[in-house]
Amino acid sequence: MNGVVGVGLALLCGVLQWRFLLRAEEPGAKTARLVWCVLMGAGMVAAFVAGRQDFPSLHPLGWLETVFTPLTRWLYEVG
Amino acid sequence: MAQISRYQVILMLVWVVLGTGILTMPGTIAQFTVHDAWMGASFLLLGGGLSAGVAWLHVRLFPGLTLTQAVRAAFGPWIGRFLAVWLCLWLLITTATVGREMSAFVTVATLPNTAEYLVGAAAFACVAYLVYLGIEVVGRVNEFIMPLVLVIVPLLFVLALRWFDVAAFQPVWAEGFTPIWRSGIVPAFAYGLEFVVALQWVPALRTPRTLPLDILIASAVSSLILTVLVVETVGVVGWPVKYMNYPVLEVVRAIRLGKLIERLDTVYAMGVVAILVLKLSAIHLSLCRALQDVCGTQDARWAVLPAAFAVWAASYFLFRNTAGVTAFILSVVPGYFLVTAIFLPLVSYAAAWLRRRPWRRTAAGRL
Numbered sequence: 242m243n244g245v246v247g248v249g250l251a252l253l254c255g256v257l258q259w260r261f262l263l264r265a266e267e268p269g270a271k272t273a274r275l276v277w278c279v280l281m282g283a284g285m286v287a288a289f290v291a292g293r294q295d296f297p298s299l300h301p302l303g304w305l306e307t308v309f310t311p312l313t314r315w316l317y318e319v320g
Numbered sequence: 321m322a323q324i325s326r327y328q329v330i331l332m333l334v335w336v337v338l339g340t341g342i343l344t345m346p347g348t349i350a351q352f353t354v355h356d357a358w359m360g361a362s363f364l365l366l367g368g369g370l371s372a373g374v375a376w377l378h379v380r381l382f383p384g385l386t387l388t389q390a391v392r393a394a395f396g397p398w399i400g401r402f403l404a405v406w407l408c409l410w411l412l413i414t415t416a417t418v419g420r421e422m423s424a425f426v427t428v429a430t431l432p433n434t435a436e437y438l439v440g441a442a443a444f445a446c447v448a449y450l451v452y453l454g455i456e457v458v459g460r461v462n463e464f465i466m467p468l469v470l471v472i473v474p475l476l477f478v479l480a481l482r483w484f485d486v487a488a489f490q491p492v493w494a495e496g497f498t499p500i501w502r503s504g505i506v507p508a509f510a511y512g513l514e515f516v517v518a519l520q521w522v523p524a525l526r527t528p529r530t531l532p533l534d535i536l537i538a539s540a541v542s543s544l545i546l547t548v549l550v551v552e553t554v555g556v557v558g559w560p561v562k563y564m565n566y567p568v569l570e571v572v573r574a575i576r577l578g579k580l581i582e583r584l585d586t587v588y589a590m591g592v593v594a595i596l597v598l599k600l601s602a603i604h605l606s607l608c609r610a611l612q613d614v615c616g617t618q619d620a621r622w623a624v625l626p627a628a629f630a631v632w633a634a635s636y637f638l639f640r641n642t643a644g645v646t647a648f649i650l651s652v653v654p655g656y657f658l659v660t661a662i663f664l665p666l667v668s669y670a671a672a673w674l675r676r677r678p679w680r681r682t683a684a685g686r687l
Contacts, residue, residue: 243437247633250441254625261622269616273623276615280626287630287637291437301638305413305652312655316509320501 247288251281323526326534328459332602333518333538334545335462337364337511339599340421341546342568343592345507346553348650350561352503355489357554357561361546363504367512368539370662376532377669378519383528387519387665388613394668394675403664404614410660411517411607412631415600417645417653419444419635422596424642429569429589440632443597448628450601451608452621455524458601465594472587477552479575479584484555507546509654512539516661520606565642604628 255262262274290299324332349360382390388407392400423440431439450458493500515535522528553567556574561567572588575581607627612620639645 243435243636246437246441247629250629250632254629258622258625267618269618273611273615273617276611277622277626280623280630284626284630284633287633288437291633291636302413302648302652305656306648309652309655309659312658313505313651313653316505316654316658317502320498 243292244285244289247285247292251285254281322454322456323524324455324459324521325526326530328462329518329521329525329531329534330538330541331462331466332459332598333515333535334542335465335595335598336514336517336602337538337542338545339595340418341507341511341542342549342595343421343425343566344646344649345511345546346550346561346567347564348506348646349503349550350554350567351650353495353499354554354559354562355491355494356500357503358489358547358551359500360503361507361550362543363501363508364512364543364546365539366504367508367510368515368535368543369512371513371515371518372532372535372539374516374662374665375519375535378665379522379528379531381669381672382522384523386522386609386613387516388610390519390672391664391668392613394672401614403668404610406664407660408607408610408614410656411520411603411610412627412634413638414514414517415603415607415631416634416638417648418596418600418603419631420639420645421642422593422600423635424645425566425596426589426593429566429585437632437636440635443593443600444628444632446597447600447604448624450597451604451628452624455521455605458598458605461601462598465598469591469595472591476572476575476584476588477548479577480552480556480571483574484552485558486555488554488558489551505654506649507543509658510649511542513657513661514603515539516665517603517606519665520609565646604631607631 258277261270262277345361346357349357353360378387378390382393385393388404391403391407394400395403419440422443423436426439426443427434427436450461515538518531518535522531525531549568553571554561556571557564557567564570569585569588572585573583575584604624604627608620608623611623611627615623639648
């Protein structure tokens with residue numbers, strides 16, 4: 242259900258911003274359109290995955306934990 | 321361009337900290353110490369001081385630029401853009417964390433039969449609308465809510481004092497300094513470093529040079545309010561505060577006056593939701609401004625909806641449940657924020673200073 246709501250919201254955003262997506266010609270508009278699509282695409286995939294039953298097998302923030310947990314642990318210990 | 325006053329900046333910064341502070345801070349601090357929990361919230365001043373130091377350097381080295389623009393100016397188009405994307409990710413993850421805390425709180429406290437992602441979608445729709453209207457509107461909404469808070473918060477505080485017990489704080493300093501320091505890590509390095517998001521608002525500030533002082537004032541005000549809140553919560557709830565997700569909610573639920581006045585937690589829940597929307601709006605503003613800087617567009621409005629959508633989805637994708645959010649805040653956020661909000665800007669300022677160093681100019685002049 243989460244994924245269905247996600248696709249619905251993405252379509253709504255696309256309709257609301259059709260002018261920007263099709264006509265914008267200001268500086269940086271191409272990159273902005275690419276970023277728009279990346280954010281929307283990633284959002285839809287994330288919404289679908291978050292709604293699945295086997296979601297617990299994923300650990301998307303694991304890389305941050307690996308990098309920053311030792312520093313955080315040091316902060317706790319230094320006092 | 322719309323500009324905001326110092327008063328609005330201070331209010332926005334105060335709500336950035338208090339948004340989740342009034343929700344979870346007493347419980348987080350009590351994980352480490354209950355007797356001396358009242359000292360934990362004051363560590364917010366440490367984080368506020370670090371953020372003010374970074375802001376002081378920023379407004380002197382890069383007056384009128386956002387943090388992402390400064391990073392790009394310091395490191396050039398490629399490394400600078402990579403670091404700006406890193407900052408965007410930081411803001412996105414921070415907003416997702418707050419968004420998940422908010423929807424979980426609303427589901428637990430007031431709407432137990434509503435799906436969490438629908439609550440989150442409604443909240444992010446409000447946030448997107450506020451941010452779309454611009455920083456001035458966000459600042460004015462912050463001003464609007466202030467009188468309501470000034471009436472409701474002292475009232476709830478006084479009404480709950482009936483159950484206050486000083487014994488919860490005795491003996492003082494019994495376990496030494498270590499648990500107090502540990503209880504202050506999240507206030508200092510998670511909440512205190514959130515003030516750095518204000519560097520993204522620099523072009524919209526009426527007086528950018530006073531930003532460091534504004535951050536110090538906001539951190540002092542937030543620290544004082546949170547200390548009072550922690551004292552009241554621990555004094556009323558006592559030792560069980562360690563095992564509660566929302567201890568302040570329990571304090572408000574305990575208020576009863578005669579047979580008619582009770583369940584004032586509805587007022588508290590409404591206040592928390594309003595403040596959390598303001599917090600999300602402030603950080604979302606920074607995220608949209610960062611996306612604008614990465615793409616080099618003249619306006620940030622195009623980024624409001626896709627960023628809100630991505631953050632909404634990320635808040636359910638990144639965290640399985642509220643326990644996951646709490647674990648992330650306790651074990652990752654302090655180190656992550658220290659590197660991203662303090663070390664990264666400092667390295668950027670050092671790089672910019674080295675590029676502009678006087679001996680280099682002299683050598684170029686001789687040539």
